Amino acid sequence: MKNYYQPEIETMPQDQILALQDERLVKQVRYVYDHVRFYRDRMDEAGVAPEDIRGTQDLHKLPFITKDDLRDQYPYGLLAVPLEECVRIQSTSGTTGRRVVAFYTREDLDIWEECCARAIVAAGGTKEDVCHVCYGYGLFTGGPGLNGGSHKVGCLTLPMSSGNTERQLQFMTDLGSTILCCTPSYAANLGEAVAERGMKDQLKLKAGIFGAEPWTEQMRQSIEETLGIKAYDIYGLTEISGPGVSFECEEQAGMHIQEDHFIPEIIDPKTGEVLPEGQVGELVFTCITKKAFPLLRYRTRDLCLLTRKKCSCGRTHVRMLKPKGRSDDMMIVKGVNVWPSQIEAVLLNQGYQANYQIIVDRIGNRDSIEVQVEMTPEMAQDETIPVAKREKKIVSGLKSMLGITVDVSVVEPKSIPRSEGKAVRVIDKRHLY
Numbered sequence: 001m002k003n004y005y006q007p008e009i010e011t012m013p014q015d016q017i018l019a020l021q022d023e024r025l026v027k028q029v030r031y032v033y034d035h036v037r038f039y040r041d042r043m044d045e046a047g048v049a050p051e052d053i054r055g056t057q058d059l060h061k062l063p064f065i066t067k068d069d070l071r072d073q074y075p076y077g078l079l080a081v082p083l084e085e086c087v088r089i090q091s092t093s094g095t096t097g098r099r100v101v102a103f104y105t106r107e108d109l110d111i112w113e114e115c116c117a118r119a120i121v122a123a124g125g126t127k128e129d130v131c132h133v134c135y136g137y138g139l140f141t142g143g144p145g146l147n148g149g150s151h152k153v154g155c156l157t158l159p160m161s162s163g164n165t166e167r168q169l170q171f172m173t174d175l176g177s178t179i180l181c182c183t184p185s186y187a188a189n190l191g192e193a194v195a196e197r198g199m200k201d202q203l204k205l206k207a208g209i210f211g212a213e214p215w216t217e218q219m220r221q222s223i224e225e226t227l228g229i230k231a232y233d234i235y236g237l238t239e240i241s242g243p244g245v246s247f248e249c250e251e252q253a254g255m256h257i258q259e260d261h262f263i264p265e266i267i268d269p270k271t272g273e274v275l276p277e278g279q280v281g282e283l284v285f286t287c288i289t290k291k292a293f294p295l296l297r298y299r300t301r302d303l304c305l306l307t308r309k310k311c312s313c314g315r316t317h318v319r320m321l322k323p324k325g326r327s328d329d330m331m332i333v334k335g336v337n338v339w340p341s342q343i344e345a346v347l348l349n350q351g352y353q354a355n356y357q358i359i360v361d362r363i364g365n366r367d368s369i370e371v372q373v374e375m376t377p378e379m380a381q382d383e384t385i386p387v388a389k390r391e392k393k394i395v396s397g398l399k400s401m402l403g404i405t406v407d408v409s410v411v412e413p414k415s416i417p418r419s420e421g422k423a424v425r426v427i428d429k430r431h432l433y
């Protein structure tokens with residue numbers, strides 16, 4: 001069996017990676033121009049011919065493509081191969097609007113699964129491991145992606161899908177799962193369930209591969225503690241292939257982007273200008289090996305920064321730091337820009353866990369915003385601090401962070417619904433979008 005840690009690619013000197021990207025990009029732009037009418041029209045409109053793209057230095061000349069373009073072209077408008085060459089579709093979770101479908105040839109699937117296999121190996125996976133996949137299966141890319149990667153590594157794969165915590169724990173202990181793959185919010189749920197049952201000793205887990213939504217370092221620490229594992233971040237999006245576009249190594253300091261398949265750029269979300277390394281902006285990807293659904297300069301709306309600093313694991317691929325949220329996560333409440341991540345930061349700072357919900361509503365012309373947050377079990381037992389006092393402290397923290405008054409309810413542990421996939425943090429009842 002092939003070893004999916006591929007040092008010849010993953011530790012290739014950076015100038016060689018960039019040369020490989022140049023070569024692949026030139027071919028891919030020509031391929032896309034010749035096979036997708038949408039791109040041909042866009043490039044013609046922008047006055048860019050395929051021969052103007054001679055390498056990554058010319059990438060900025062290509063027009064961007066956005067999620068709205070994908071929605072407009074739904075379902076077949078961006079397909080670059082005849083439909084009979086496709087063997088699979090997957091679809092986005094629809095977190096921010098209408099779903100998008102992506103198509104895969106057999107070779108595309110192979111590349112995607114290979115990226116997931118690399119992620120599993122980076123988390124210490126080998127064919128000796130029992131890989132417990134409780135990302136959702138189906139249209140969502142989480143389950144199928146990690147499942148395919150796990151097969152490639154040769155792990156015994158448990159295709160659990162999400163939900164049914166009792167069954168998850170039973171299989172985990174009966175079959176000795178060693179690697180857990182799911183969303184960080186579900187990992188936190190499992191962690192809570194393990195603590196409640198006092199069954200940490202019965203687990204054989206050593207690592208977790210958690211992604212598909214933003215999570216914080218505090219969450220990482222608490223998951224690592226409750227499950228007794230090392231927790232690795234993994235990132236991806238359906239449009240670009242799925243999980244495995246980038247993943248963490250043992251250093252846990254940013255995710256290596258699989259640069260032999262994807263070229264990342266960071267742009268200013270307002271002007272579209274490419275930003276220098278180290279600046280936070282919107283992440284843009286160009287796929288250089290995909291055949292069925294090959295996006296060029298796709299705006300992810302995820303905000304993060306890239307670093308080419310040397311990594312102690314030996315991998316040379318550029319790293320992206322944890323996305324800080326999406327540029328379109330922003331809500332305008334009472335005329336002020338509010339990001340859920342700002343609210344989360346205030347709560348975590350005051351010792352709460354990420355079990356909270358933000359409810360926004362509008363009565364007449366007035367916006368209201370309420371944050372409900374659970375007490376930790378320790379807080380619930382501590383009667384010296386009344387709930388009203390806790391609420392007041394959060395209101396004041398949020399006021400200085402956001403500049404507006406937010407209604408706060410501190411609620412009992414476990415009273416906010418838990419998610420089995422991506423967490424639902426914001427309930428916007430205003431139907432503005």
Ligand code: ADP
Nearest residue numbers: 092093094095211212213214234235236237238
């Ligand atoms: P949707 O856009 O409908 O949620 P996907 O299911 O394809 O569609 O999700 C992709 C998005 O999930 C990414 O663009 C990003 O916002 C988020 N995401 C995925 N992995 C991570 C991660 N490790 N950290 C933060 N956000 C992530």
Ligand code: ZN
Nearest residue numbers: 249311313315
């Ligand atoms: Zn590394």
